[in-house]
Amino acid sequence: MCYTEKSEARAFLRTLCAESVEFSKRSWFFLMDSTIPRSLLLLLLILLGGYFAGGETALSYCNRIRMKTLAEEGDKRAKRVVAITDQFDKALVVLLIGNNVIHVAAASIATVLAIDLFKGTPLAASASVIATVVLTLAVFIFSETIPKNIARANSDKLALIISFSVLLLMKILTPIAAFFTFISDKAKSLFRKGDKNPSMTEEEFATIVDEIEDEGIIDPEESEIIKSAIEFGDGKVEEIMTPIDKTVMLPRDASMDVLKKTVMEVKYSRIPIFNGDTDHIVGIIQTSDCLWRLMSDLPVDIGAMLKKPCFARPYMTLNQLFEEMEKKRSHIAIVTDKGKTLGIVTMEDILEEIAGEINDEDESSLARPVKKGVVKA
Structure with missing residues (x-):
């Protein structure tokens, strides 16, 4: 090879190397130009996924009673939260749609990024697998776990913050949300058929x-x-009744002195009257009807003052007895079983099961223990 040919060969090689370097630079800058925006977009999508996941948790865990209270006080954000929770199924559909769209878009971008980054390397064939693994971890940590934990700990605060954006999305996606809500309702109705269990125990x-x-x-x-009101209906009459041996009663033929002494000592508003023995209750007298006559030493006809008694069984529920006493406008019920008088239950006893002890000396219950010797006259 002559000197001229060698010079031309060297010049050709130099030109080829220069063009290769320039091509590499252009390729690198092109890759960088596309990688940075895609990476930023991927990061944004992961954060948006956290918004949807956290929003779902915040609205699920927020205190609805507190939100309604704030709404009644005029808080606009609380009013939006109440509007969302009142149609929570629709809100849930919108948030799930948003979350799924975000995850699909993020997966596509992550795959493209991985293919570009690993092009021409031994990892090129596994680029999509690597993208899936990395994105799954990123979504689990930054789009699910962290946002949901934060939202659960600050549910009320975050619910107020996101209320405007969620309500706006619900309005924008109304047609889509209505379609999926319809499908969801139909699916739920299939499983609810024949289910008679209460929605809440x-x-x-x-x-x-x-x-x-x-x-x-x-x-x-x-x-x-x-x-107590919840448990009220499960209680039995025998659980709250006052036993017969601790109840003040009078015979129908009681003398004026005995009647006056009993009424003045026990100060009860109502006293059961029996005929012969306590297993034969014939009525109830109201002490206010005869008190003024007793104080004036006027004759009192017990039989004329008798009011028809209300009878109950020991195994009746308190709810059943309450309805029976309310129906008959009776303040006291005589508990009997197999011809025997077991005790009494007053309306006050029933109400005390809900509201606690009622202290009213003027309307004293017959369900209080009395001294021996006062039970019968």
Whole structure:
């Protein structure tokens, strides 16, 4: 090879190397130009996924009673939260749609990024697998776990913050949300057929009452009244009745002196009257009807003052007895079984099962123990 040919060969090689370097630079800058925007977009999608997941948790865990209270006080954000929770199925569909769209878009971008980054390397064939693994971890940590934990710990605050954007999305996606809500309702109706179980048990309701009490919304006394009302229908008459040996009763033929002494000593508003023995209750007298006659030493006809008694069985529920006494406008019920008088139950006894002890000396219950010797005249 002559000198001229060698010079031309060297010049060709230099030109080829220069063009290769320039091509590499252009390729790198092109890759960088596309990688940075895609990476930023992927990061944004992951954060948006956290918004949807956290929003779902915040709206699920927020205190609806507190939100309604704030709404009644004029808080606009609370009013939006109440509007969302009142149609929570629709809100849930919108949030799930948003979350799924975000995850699909993020997966597509992550795959393209991985293919570009690993092009021409031994990992090129596994680029999509690597993208899937990395994105799954990123979504699990930054789009699910962290946002949901934060939202659960600050549910009320975050629910107020996101209320506007969620309500706006619900309006924008109304047609789509309506379609999926319809499908969801139909699916739920298939599983609800024949299901007669209550939507909420007494235990679950009592737990909710405890949580409300812990949050300071109601007082412990109010909590006890609510829980007592829940359990009220399960109670039995025999559990609260006053036994016959601790009950004040009078015979129908009681003398004026005995009647006056009994009425003045026990100060009860009503006294059962028996004929012969306590297993034969013939009526109830109201002491206010005869007190003024006794004080004036006027004759009193017990038979004329008798009011028809209300009878109950020991195994009746308190709810059944309450309805029976209310129907007959009776303040006292005589508990009997197999021809025997077992005791009495007053309306006050029933109400005390809900509201606690009632102290009213003028309307004293016959369910209080009395001294021996006062039971019968």
